[in-house]
Amino acid sequence: MPHPAESRPLSAQPDADAQPSGLLGLQDVRGLAEALGVRPTKALGQNFVHDAGTVRRIVRSAGVREGETVLEVGPGLGSLTLALLEAGARVVAVEIDPLLARALPVTVADRAPAAAERLRVVTADALTIDGPQALGPLDGEAPPTRLVANLPYNVAVPVLLTLLGCLPSLESITVMVQAEVADRLAAPPGSRTYGVPSVKAAWYAAARRTITIGRTVFWPVPNVDSALVELTRREPPATGASREEVFAVINAAFAQRRKTLRKALAPLAGSAQAAELALRAAGIDPARRGETLDVADFAAVAERLSAASSGNRPRQEVQ
Template identity: 55%
Template structure:
């Protein structure tokens, strides 16, 4: 016999049949352009919400789609600002949520998350099934724009998730790994089967997230540090003294900066953690006008 809790969950969340019916109502075919793969498994939604631990918090969700995860978040008591780029989905979502959960606290923002400047409230957390094609740029933009964010849990392509959580020296460590560490330590928080999506993607997914750590410094320092990171990984096969020569005018000038920072000029960017990149940015401002490169 089905339990009362089971019936309640079925009534307040979306299942695969309902999701396909909603898509048919809109004559919607999921598009790769906007990275649309909709979650059709309520158990996975519950697991994500439980892992996110955002009950009662103010949450921003990017790419809510037809509302699977949105309903899981509102059911848990979160106040949600759902940012949706597709106008059809942005119009349908509040009706779906009102029908399933009349008391849900939801604001729908029809906007491109990459250029988002404001929300109805300062978000404390980001929880989302992020579009695979823009997941890293969206995360960095949100963290740059909203300093109220203390917690992130996102579902992303496995390759992207491993890169975000990578440590210096690993094969997957790169510019995104070093940059997102500015806001706190990232970790993998679960695997996700590709079978819980419609349509089924041709890649695996993971849950990856962080909780905000201590401040690393000013906004000006962050920007300088990110410039150094971009320079170091823009030519990742080269030693730092060469890779950063364009920022500081020459290999000799870059070497001077690296030595002041206590960083071996013969290392490559993949060997450095965020702390070393910060020291380089403090030792020499890469935003200053560089002299012509003379390697």
């Protein structure tokens, strides 16, 4: 027996909540979920957007241009997907749930048939993407230059860092995340929310928090508000250390925030004395704490530690 998503359109009956131009409203979202037998789960971070104004606002904020290829992670029932297609983009949608991945092209064909050929769905866990080849054959399609997504709360930071690391074609990122996560990603050194996500994101891009989004535009309604974070790709700091070495220093520095850098980096350096020597060589007071350093500072410390561990011999760069 064919799957319901493959045998008939999954659109809710028209009602007062229906949205123009094929976008999804609350009753549409609930109707699609019911037709598919989908019960949103916390494990997958499933909170579906049902407000047309919100998804259009996200697309406008992202600066999506007609004809460009946009990567979307976690399209769910297709609310944001339809808005991206409405703007004229080609969409590569990565969906971990096979049921939702099968249903999405059917929903788009039903509600925006003229745009259906501009959608390609990849059934995969975004955390397993390790390069452009993981998105499948391009077949003449340009690689995605933008990431626009409503990221699941529980994996937002690791997904974002994974994609920034393995998809160099991404120049611009606009993602909706939990408001607290947005604050952390965009936090400057010395602020209360500055931490590992802030520094690692800064390795790849300049980040800023933009629009706050209330919880009522989601079904089911989450317990927290959301916000948009916009990241613009830039070159990482100039350093002789690899990204892995820099990130190891970042992890160690924030493992125990109350410790001075001299103590926090001691296990990584081999001793507190070695950590102090590396810090001073990088021009950083060993009595400082990790939350006062920016990404360039961490890169400088990592380079000094790397040079010390290799006996000051030139080291082959690790990609």
